[in-house]
Amino acid sequence: MPIDKDKHPLARLFKYGSKYRVLIWQAITCSILNKIFDLAPPALIGAAVDVVVKKQDSIIANLGITDIFAQLAFLCFLSLIIWGLESIFQYAYQRLWRNLAQDIQHDLRLDAYTHAQNLDLAYFEERSTGALLAILNDDINQLERFLDIGANEILQVSTTVILVSSAFFILTPDIAWMAILPIPFILWGSIVFQKRLTPLYADVREKVSILNSRLSNNLSGITTIKSFTTEAYEIERLRIDSEAYRQSNRKAIAMSAAFVPLIRIVILVGFTAILLYGGMATVAGNLAVGTYSVLVFLTQRLLWPLTSLGQTLDLYQRSMASTNRVMDLLDTPIVAHPGHISLAVNSIRGEIELNNITFAYKDREPVIRNFSLHIPAGQTIAIVGSTGSGKSTIVKLLLRLYELQEGNITLDGIDLRHIVLSNLRQAIAWVSQDVFLFRGTVRDNIAYGNPDVNLEEIIHGAKIAEAHQFIVQLPHGYDTIVGERGQKLSVGQRQRLAIARAILKNPPILILDEATSAVDNETEAAIARSIKYITKERTTIAIAHRLSTIRHSDCIYVVERGKIVERGKHEELVQQNGIYTNLWRVQTGL
Numbered sequence: 001m002p003i004d005k006d007k008h009p010l011a012r013l014f015k016y017g018s019k020y021r022v023l024i025w026q027a028i029t030c031s032i033l034n035k036i037f038d039l040a041p042p043a044l045i046g047a048a049v050d051v052v053v054k055k056q057d058s059i060i061a062n063l064g065i066t067d068i069f070a071q072l073a074f075l076c077f078l079s080l081i082i083w084g085l086e087s088i089f090q091y092a093y094q095r096l097w098r099n100l101a102q103d104i105q106h107d108l109r110l111d112a113y114t115h116a117q118n119l120d121l122a123y124f125e126e127r128s129t130g131a132l133l134a135i136l137n138d139d140i141n142q143l144e145r146f147l148d149i150g151a152n153e154i155l156q157v158s159t160t161v162i163l164v165s166s167a168f169f170i171l172t173p174d175i176a177w178m179a180i181l182p183i184p185f186i187l188w189g190s191i192v193f194q195k196r197l198t199p200l201y202a203d204v205r206e207k208v209s210i211l212n213s214r215l216s217n218n219l220s221g222i223t224t225i226k227s228f229t230t231e232a233y234e235i236e237r238l239r240i241d242s243e244a245y246r247q248s249n250r251k252a253i254a255m256s257a258a259f260v261p262l263i264r265i266v267i268l269v270g271f272t273a274i275l276l277y278g279g280m281a282t283v284a285g286n287l288a289v290g291t292y293s294v295l296v297f298l299t300q301r302l303l304w305p306l307t308s309l310g311q312t313l314d315l316y317q318r319s320m321a322s323t324n325r326v327m328d329l330l331d332t333p334i335v336a337h338p339g340h341i342s343l344a345v346n347s348i349r350g351e352i353e354l355n356n357i358t359f360a361y362k363d364r365e366p367v368i369r370n371f372s373l374h375i376p377a378g379q380t381i382a383i384v385g386s387t388g389s390g391k392s393t394i395v396k397l398l399l400r401l402y403e404l405q406e407g408n409i410t411l412d413g414i415d416l417r418h419i420v421l422s423n424l425r426q427a428i429a430w431v432s433q434d435v436f437l438f439r440g441t442v443r444d445n446i447a448y449g450n451p452d453v454n455l456e457e458i459i460h461g462a463k464i465a466e467a468h469q470f471i472v473q474l475p476h477g478y479d480t481i482v483g484e485r486g487q488k489l490s491v492g493q494r495q496r497l498a499i500a501r502a503i504l505k506n507p508p509i510l511i512l513d514e515a516t517s518a519v520d521n522e523t524e525a526a527i528a529r530s531i532k533y534i535t536k537e538r539t540t541i542a543i544a545h546r547l548s549t550i551r552h553s554d555c556i557y558v559v560e561r562g563k564i565v566e567r568g569k570h571e572e573l574v575q576q577n578g579i580y581t582n583l584w585r586v587q588t589g590l
Contacts (some may be wrong), residue, residue, distance in 0.1 A: 004168050007262065009320040009321075009323040009324045009327065010320065012323065012324075012327045013104075013143070013323050013327070016108070016327070016330075017104050018105075020100060020103065020104065021097075023096060023100050023103075026082060027093055027096035027100055027151075027152075027340055028087045028155060028491065030092040030093035030096060031089075031093045031097075031151075031152045031155040031156055031159075031160050032155060032156075032487070033085075033089045033459040034086055034089035034090045034092075034093055034156070034157070035156040035159040035160060035163075035338060036159065037082050037083075037085045037086035037089065037163065038086050039163055040086075041079070041082070041083075043167075044075055044078065044079055044082070047060060047075055048072065048075055049066060050073070051071045051072060055068055060074060060075065074394060076577050079081040086557040087557065093152060093457070094152075097147060097148060097149075097152050098148050100147060101144045101145075101147035101148040102144070102568075104143070104144075104145040104147060105140055105141070105143065105147075105195050107311045108140055108143070108326060109136060109137075109140050111330065112135065112136055112326055113136055113328060114139070115329065115330050115332070115334070116132065116329065118334050118336070119332060119335075119402065119513055120335045120336055120401065120402060121396065121401045121402060122335075122361070122362055122402065123332065124466075126214070126362070128213035128217065129211075129213065129216050129217070129220075130209065130210075130211075130212035130214065130215060130216035130217065131209040131210070131212065131213050132329075133212055133216060134205070134208055134212045134213075134325075135325050135329055136461065138205075138208060138212070138322070139205065139322035139323075139325050139326050140322070140326060142318055142319050142321075142322040142409055143319050143322050143323055143326065145315060145319065146316060146318075146319030147319075148314055149315065150312050150315040150316050150319065151426055153312040153315075154312060154316070157312070157460070159393065161183060163403070163457075165183070176478055181270055181273075181332075182266040182267055182269055182270040185266050186263055186266055186267075189259070189262060189266075189547065190259075190313060190502075192254065193256070193259050195311060197252060197255055197256060197313070197314070197317040198317060198320070198321070200248070200251050200252040200255060201252055201317045201318050201320075201321040202315075202321045202354045203248050203252075204245070204249055204252055204318070204321070204590075205249075205321045205322060205325060206248075207244050207248040207249075207296060208245055210241055210244070210245075210412050211238075211241045211242055211244075211245050212237055214237065214241045215238070220485075232388045233570050234589025235302070238428065244406045246372075252314075256313070256314040256317075259313065259314075260264055262306040273410075279355065286318065287321070299362050304474065308388075315360060316322075323456075335403055336400055336403060336421060336422065337403075337417050337421075338417055338421050339416075339417065339420040339421050339423070340418060340420065340450070340487075341414060341418045341419050341420065342420050342423055343411075343412075343414070343419055343420070343423045343424075343427070343526070345423070345426050345427050345507065345508065346508075348411065348412060348508040348509070349377040349378070349412050349508065349539075350375075350377040350411075350412070350427075350508040350539030351375065351376060351377040351411070351412050351413070351539070352373075352374075352375040352398070352409065352410070352411055352509070352539065352541075353373075353374050353375070353408070353409065353410045353413075354371060354372055354373040354374075354397075354409050355372055355408050355409070355410070356372055356395070356407040357370075357372070357397065357404050357406065357407035357408070357409060358370060358371070358372070358404070358405050358406035358407055359369050359393060359397060359402065359404055359405055360405060361376050361402075366405075366562065367388075367390045367562050368390045368393060368394065368395050368397075368562035369562050369563070370406075370407075370563075371390075371394075371407075371562055371563065371564070373394075373557065373564065375539060375541065376539075376554075377412075377539055378537060378538065378539055379539060379540075379554040379555070380535050380539075380540040380541075380542065380552075380554050381540070381541055381542070381553055381554060381555045381556070381557065382541075382542040382543070382544060382550035382552045382555075382556045383541065383543050383556075383557050383559055384540070384543070384544060384545070384547065384556060384558055384559070384580065384583065385558055385559035385560055385579075386552070386560065389560050389561060390557045390559055390561070390562040391513075391543045392513055392514075392543065392558055394541075394543075394559075395430065395513050395541070395543065397409060398416070398427060398428065398512075398541075399424075399425060399430060399512070400416055400417075400424060400425075403417075411424070411427070411509075426505075426507070427507050427508050427509055428507055428509045428510075428511060429501075429505045429507040429509070429510050429511065430501035430502075430511045430513065431495070431498045431502050431510075431511065431512050432498075432513045432514070433513055433514035435491075435494040435495055435497070435498040436485060436486075437482050437485060437486030437489070437494055437497060438482050439481070439482070439483065439485075440481065440482065441476075441478065441479050441480060441481055441482070442471055442474065442477075442478050442479070442480050442482060442497065443455065443458055445476040445481060445482060445486070445497055445501065446458050446461060446462060446467075446497055446500045446501050446504060447477075447501075447504060448501055449501070449504075449505055450460075450505055453504055455478065457504065458478065458500075458504065459478070460498075460506045461500040461501075461503040462478075462497075462500045464500070464503050464533055464534065465496045465497070465500035465503055465534075466496055466529060466575070467493070467496035467497055467500050468501070470493055470496075482497075501535070502534070503534055507538070508538050508539060509536060509538065509539045509541075510534065510539070510540045510541070511541045511542075511543075512531065512540065512541070512542040512543065512544070513543045514543055514544060514545060528548075528549050531549070532552075547570075547580075547583060547584055547587055548587070551570040552570070553569075553570070554569070555567060555568065555569065556568065556570060557571055558573070558578070558579050558580050560579065565578075565579060566578050566579060566580050
């Protein structure tokens, strides 16, 4: 849903929650009705005083009820109805606002996460995980607190001001201005505080993002921290970030805390004015005792709730700062075109053509320039070259994790940008050097992306990947928890699970990105055996530093600085006495 960034954050929020419009109006109505009935008791007290003082000449007597007991009984019955309705509407608005807060929070978190998932990798590379977590968690929770409490507070204070001000002008137009006089000053003060608090709370949200980023980064790198004995260094860095967050909060607190005391002084002026001048008017006989009682109570009911405006304003500003951050995430444009041509996975042959492609990462020189490569369907090709030559970038372009600046890539003659993105990625299994395993069981991770497979299929895939033997030796076999990012397993074990995962996906295209770069010789041999099996009858692209794993490829391409400098089979390249020959000599010692 496109949302206008120039709009007020509250307008952006309500536009986002347009499907809850009926519930929002129901909640607003219940909040207003609750406050209307909440303001009725002062009028009942005034009427009771009027009955006691004037007896048969009271306001109630004008309704035809002359007996004093009957008048008081009528007031009691009226009180029962009013208090009952007030309680009913209080229950209604609390339930409506709280459920609304939960529903919008739930939808907003899912929509924000879904949108983030669809953004290209460049977005994540320019932002920290902690900052995104702060938006998806802290900011959305802050918004929930406002909808849960703040929205009702604003409505009820507004209702109080309108109703009580109207009552004053109806009952005592001569002195009503004394009670109303503080309100413009209170509102003006609220606007001034709001303008000053807005940048302060924006800074608070920024500081908490930095803090969350530090915590997330450190917890992910706890092994490195321990191995380098930098615990004290990291604590100091965390202390600096936490102190910055604390000081940012202190500035906001100092400003927001000053609001209520200043408002109390202004309220005192209006209350004492009514108390004094209203009392003198009553003594002089210009104002009924019951009316004076109502005025005193209403003055307190009118002005005193305004003291809570500071807390409501504080909550409002925090939530609006959070709303802007969440909506800005939703506003971030998705660069990758979703595609419009649907392809069934089993219909893809796997012929890939890279035609004069050029790609550069943001603010950097092109990694690949005018690069062309043809990969016949069903063949296994290998790409080798020095670090930074563009090998892994080619893989990411094939998966459309990035978009090309020039040229195009086709699959079976169809431009990748025209293929439905999910169809394209379903057709490719990527086994990367940095294997990511999710927290869960071995079984869950092998079946990831294909949850309908049964245990027999999982075991079959694990056997092909040469993983079954070590899995059954784990404490709980296939039900063993692998830990965060698979930290309970070795690098080689994680690689074999990744290959098993790719086997179960059974794609027409397989990409092996440095799949054996960080394993021992025994594990490499096991992985090589499994790779030989799974590359049959499918297009395979292998990127490797270890040349022994790709020597049987149909064609090997040597890439340097984004260009192909050598190509051929292993035996042909070894005899050319070029870059590949030197790499082979270094690795074999020949």
